[in-house]
Amino acid sequence: MTAPVLLREFEDFAANGGGSGPSWLLPLRRAAIDRFAALGFPTPKNEDWHFTSVAPIAEGTFRALPGGPARSVRLGAADVEPFTFARPDWIRLVFVNGRYDAALSSGAARPTGVTVTDLARAWREQPEVLERHVGKVADYQRTAFTALNTAFMHDGALIQLAPDVALETPIHLVFVSTPEAAGSASHVRTLIVAGHHARATVIESYVSLGGATGYFTNAVTEAVLGDGATLAHLKLQTESERAFHVGTLQAHQGRDSHLVSFAYAAGGELARTNVYTLLAGEGSGATLHGLYLLDGEQHVDQQTRIEHASPNTFSREVYKGILDGSSHGVFNGQVFVRPEAQKTDGKQENNNLLLSAQARIDTKPQLEIFADDVKCTHGATVGRLDEMALFYMKSRGIGAERARKLLTYAFAAGVIEAVGVPEVRAELEALTLRRFAGAGAAAGS
Amino acid sequence: MLDIRNLQARVGGGADILKGITLHVNAGEVHAVMGPNGSGKSTLAQVLAGNPAYEVTGGSATLDGNDLLAMQPEERAHAGLFMAFQYPVEIPGVSNAYFLRSAYNEIRKAHGQDEVDPLEFLDIMEKNLALVDMEPSMLNRSVNAGFSGGEKKRNEILQMAVLRPRLAILDETDSGLDIDALRIVAEGVNKLRRPDNATIVVTHYQRLLNHIVPDFVHVLSAGRIVKSGGKELALELEEKGYDWIETPAEAVA
Numbered sequence: 143m144t145a146p147v148l149l150r151e152f153e154d155f156a157a158n159g160g161g162s163g164p165s166w167l168l169p170l171r172r173a174a175i176d177r178f179a180a181l182g183f184p185t186p187k188n189e190d191w192h193f194t195s196v197a198p199i200a201e202g203t204f205r206a207l208p209g210g211p212a213r214s215v216r217l218g219a220a221d222v223e224p225f226t227f228a229r230p231d232w233i234r235l236v237f238v239n240g241r242y243d244a245a246l247s248s249g250a251a252r253p254t255g256v257t258v259t260d261l262a263r264a265w266r267e268q269p270e271v272l273e274r275h276v277g278k279v280a281d282y283q284r285t286a287f288t289a290l291n292t293a294f295m296h297d298g299a300l301i302q303l304a305p306d307v308a309l310e311t312p313i314h315l316v317f318v319s320t321p322e323a324a325g326s327a328s329h330v331r332t333l334i335v336a337g338h339h340a341r342a343t344v345i346e347s348y349v350s351l352g353g354a355t356g357y358f359t360n361a362v363t364e365a366v367l368g369d370g371a372t373l374a375h376l377k378l379q380t381e382s383e384r385a386f387h388v389g390t391l392q393a394h395q396g397r398d399s400h401l402v403s404f405a406y407a408a409g410g411e412l413a414r415t416n417v418y419t420l421l422a423g424e425g426s427g428a429t430l431h432g433l434y435l436l437d438g439e440q441h442v443d444q445q446t447r448i449e450h451a452s453p454n455t456f457s458r459e460v461y462k463g464i465l466d467g468s469s470h471g472v473f474n475g476q477v478f479v480r481p482e483a484q485k486t487d488g489k490q491e492n493n494n495l496l497l498s499a500q501a502r503i504d505t506k507p508q509l510e511i512f513a514d515d516v517k518c519t520h521g522a523t524v525g526r527l528d529e530m531a532l533f534y535m536k537s538r539g540i541g542a543e544r545a546r547k548l549l550t551y552a553f554a555a556g557v558i559e560a561v562g563v564p565e566v567r568a569e570l571e572a573l574t575l576r577r578f579a580g581a582g583a584a585a586g587s
Numbered sequence: 588m589l590d591i592r593n594l595q596a597r598v599g600g601g602a603d604i605l606k607g608i609t610l611h612v613n614a615g616e617v618h619a620v621m622g623p624n625g626s627g628k629s630t631l632a633q634v635l636a637g638n639p640a641y642e643v644t645g646g647s648a649t650l651d652g653n654d655l656l657a658m659q660p661e662e663r664a665h666a667g668l669f670m671a672f673q674y675p676v677e678i679p680g681v682s683n684a685y686f687l688r689s690a691y692n693e694i695r696k697a698h699g700q701d702e703v704d705p706l707e708f709l710d711i712m713e714k715n716l717a718l719v720d721m722e723p724s725m726l727n728r729s730v731n732a733g734f735s736g737g738e739k740k741r742n743e744i745l746q747m748a749v750l751r752p753r754l755a756i757l758d759e760t761d762s763g764l765d766i767d768a769l770r771i772v773a774e775g776v777n778k779l780r781r782p783d784n785a786t787i788v789v790t791h792y793q794r795l796l797n798h799i800v801p802d803f804v805h806v807l808s809a810g811r812i813v814k815s816g817g818k819e820l821a822l823e824l825e826e827k828g829y830d831w832i833e834t835p836a837e838a839v840a
Contacts, residue, residue: 534676537636538690538746539664539697552680
C-alpha cells in the first residue's frame, strides 16, 4: 500500500465507479488524494504519530479497496448475531468487508425526522446534505489517513436527525471483516448530522469473524452537532489481533451541544483511534471516555484532540488502559484553548495499569492554552496492581490469581460505568471480565 | 490453638522488629496485646496474617498445629485466621457484596463445601449487617471506598462476622473511632465470641478493653513481651502509662 501504488490505484478507482456519484465528489476525491500524495504516510517525526510506526500499513500489500473474494462474501444473520447486543430491534446497518449488506441490516422503521441510510444510496438520494458536510469536518488537509479515506470512501452510513428529534434507542453500525478481507483495505465513511436540540446514540462496532487477519480498516466518521444537540458516540473496536485499524471520529459542535464519546479498543495488531472535536459554539462540551485492553504484541494508540474555540466550553476526559504481555499502548490527549475561549473548563485524566514487565505505555497529555481565564487540569498515571489491596483480598481468603483479576477489572470499572447504554455496558463488563476476572464483579451487582 | 514461639521478624531487610515473641492462645480466650508506638504489636498482627512486606527471621507460629508461616495469606484465611486491618484498604470498582461473597465461597471451597449463590448469600449478609449497625445499601458500594473511618472499621467486623474465623486479630481497630463507633465495634466482637474461637486485640489504649474484656493482657516493648497479666494490667497501664514498663537495654537505640 505504498504511496505510489495507491496513486495508481486511485486512477483505476476513479475510472471505474469512483467517479460516480454527485458531480462534486470526484473533485473532492482528487483533492484528497493529492493531499495524501503531499503528506505521505506519517512517520514518527510527525508529532501526532511520535510513538507509533505505521510502516506495517504503509509497507503492507493491502489493495486500496476490497477485491473480488472479499466482496462476494455472504453472511447469515447468525454470523452477526453475537455483535447485536441481543437487540434485533435497533436500527442497524451491517457492513461486510466494508460493503453494505442490506439483508443483514435491520429494516426497522425510522421514526419521523430520522434518516439512517447506507452511503451508496445517500449519494443518490441525499447528495445535498453530503455535499454540505462531507470533507468539511474530517480534516484531510492535515491527516493522511483521513485524506486516504476521503479519496477512496465507498460505503458507510448517513445518519441525520431533524431538529428536536430525540431518539431513545441507539443506531448501530456493525463493520464485520471476514478472512476474505485479507490483503485489502476498507475506507468506510459515516456522516452524522444532528439538527438543533436533537439527541441520539450511535454505536460503531468493528469486529472480525473467523479469525480474519491481515486486513486494514480505515474508518472516518464526521459528526455535526447543531445547537443544543447531544450525540453519544460509542466505538467498540474488537478486531482480531492480526488486523490493522485506523478509526477517526471528528466532530464539529454548535452552541450548547454535547458530544459524549466512548472508545473501546481491544483488537488489532496495530490500531489507532482518533477522537477529535471542535467546540465551535459557546457553551458546548465534550465528554470523552476510553478504555484500551492490550495483550501479546499489540500496538494500540489513541489520540484525542479537543479544541476549545468559544467561551464557556467544557471538556471532561478519562482514558484508561490495561496492558499485558509485550503490548505497547499510546495515549496522546491534546487540548487546545483558543484566545477567544475564555472560561474554558477542562479536565483530562489518563490512567494506565501495567500487568507485565514487558508492557509499555507512552502517555502524553498536551495542553496548549492561549486564553487567560481558564480552568484546565490534566493528569496521567502509570501503575501496577496495588500490593496492599492484593494482600487485603488474600487475607480474606481470595486466591492470588483471582485477586489480581478482580483488581484489574476494578481498575476498568470506572470508565465502563460511564457508558450510558445498558446493553453495551453489560457487554463491556463481560469482555473485560472474560479477560481479567470471574463474572459479576461490578459494584452494584 | 495459636502457638507462637520465639518469633522474630523484620521489614525490608532492616533490624528485627520482633525479637522473640512467645504467646499461647487457647480456644475461648481473648488476649490483649498492648504497647507503646514502635513496640512491634502491629508487626505481630501483620506477620501472623502473612503481609509480604514483613520477613520472618526466626521462630515459629502454628494454628491448630499447622505451620502458619509456611502458608500464603489466603491459606491462613482458609485455616481460620482473620486480621481486622488498622487501615482497611479501599478497592474502588469491587462491590462489598461481591468481595465478601468471593471470600466466603473461597473459604467454603477450601473446606470442600459448595459455594453459595448471591441470593443465599444475601440472607447471610442480612443477619450480620444488623450486628454492626450497617445499612444493606453499603453492600453495593465499593469496598471501603469513600467510607468514613468508623464505617471502615465496622466493615472489618462485618467481614469477620461473615467469615467466622477461628482466630481473629484486631489490629488497632479502636484507633480513630469515636465512642459510639467503638461501642458498636466492641459489641460486634463480643457477640461473635464462641467457646471454639479466640481473639487477639492489639491496641495502644485501654479504652477498647472496657468493652471487650480480655482474659489476658500482654505488654510489648521493643519487640518482646515484657509483662503479662490479667485484665487489671490494662487498667494499670492506663493509669501509669508505658514508662514504668521495663525497657530491654538493647532496645534503646
